[in-house]
Amino acid sequence: MHGFRAWCAERGRARFAVTLALLVGLTGAGGALLLVPKVAVPRITAAQPAVAPAGDDPRLAPVRRTMEPFGAVVAERFPTGADREAIVVGHDGQRAEMAVLGAELAPATAAITDLLGRARPGSALVVVASNPSEFAALVRSSSILPGEVAAVTVTDPFPPGAEPSGSRVVFSPEAGRRLSPDALRTLLRHELTHVATRTDTADGAPAWMLEGFAEYAAHRGGGRAFAEIAPTVAGHLAAELLPADLPAAADLVGPRAAEAYESAWTVCAYVADAYGEPRLVDLYRALAAAPLDTAGEDRVLRATLGVGRAEFVTGWRGWLSTRIR
DSSP: OHHHHHHHHHHHHHHHHHOOOOOOOOTSOOOOOOOOOOOOOOOOOOOOSSSSSSSTTTGGHHHHHHGGGOOOOOOEEEEEETTTTEEEOOGGHHHHHHHHHHHHHHHHHHHHHHHHOOOSTTTTTEEEEESSHHHHHHHHHHOOOOOTTEEEEEEEOTTSOOOOOOOOEOTTTTHHHHSSSHHHHHHHHHHHHHHHGGGGTTSSSHHHHHHHHHHHHHHHHSSOOHHHHOOHHHHHHTTTTSSSSSOOOOSSSSSHHHHHHHHHHHHHHHHHHOOOOOHHHHHHHHHHOOOHHHHEEEEHHHHHHSOOHHHHHHHHHHHHHHHHH
């Protein structure tokens, strides 16, 4: 297919590549966190050898209990640098996806550490589900549909000041069949960014920054053009349609999710371009630290970037207008 029909088919597949992160904190309920990477149809076939079996790592115990009724569990260790190891878990039928994800853990950890300036999330637990029932059990929800969601990040409750425990990224059984290896890698970086920044993130923090920053980290250094990362936004810009405001939390779920996540990425790309990456990281940490309304966002933006929210939105819209010529 060519032209508009091909674009529609691509966007139809991309709707599947929405990820939902359940960051379960003190309140026990997390926010919706989505990603729309570039996707492709072919199933992964090339596997890579595991570095070492995971053995009896204590992080595996609760995951094993959930997964063993669905078949023999395969757990493999992958080095992530600084004498740290991550574990990828699945079944024999998911070895190809496990190999792709395991090989990406070290470069993803290095990239996220480079952006954040600290060595996280080097000890991640990544799980690949084999069927919808197992996926629902792993993410503790039957309402999250694996045919619509590619991955979920789960974090157990933890008190203020403590390190999060039980953090794991769970990939749906459809992820390996419907996403290309590159899309899986991008998706993993997005989710690992949420894991790495969980201690910085308060329930109710501005979703456009939480998701935009994870998207920025996922695509950073990938060499993709603006229109590849944000095709829906690029289409609107080509029609001279600019967003009126920052993405609303409600738009990050449902039929407008793809556009909202792309738009959130553009906000962070704008900040990095106009103010520099260190200021983007500072802004992320300041905005993520507390639940904020628009007045709170205005205060943080003035303190971090020296501009109010209205001026910030104007600058972002102006930057967007220069992206597509």
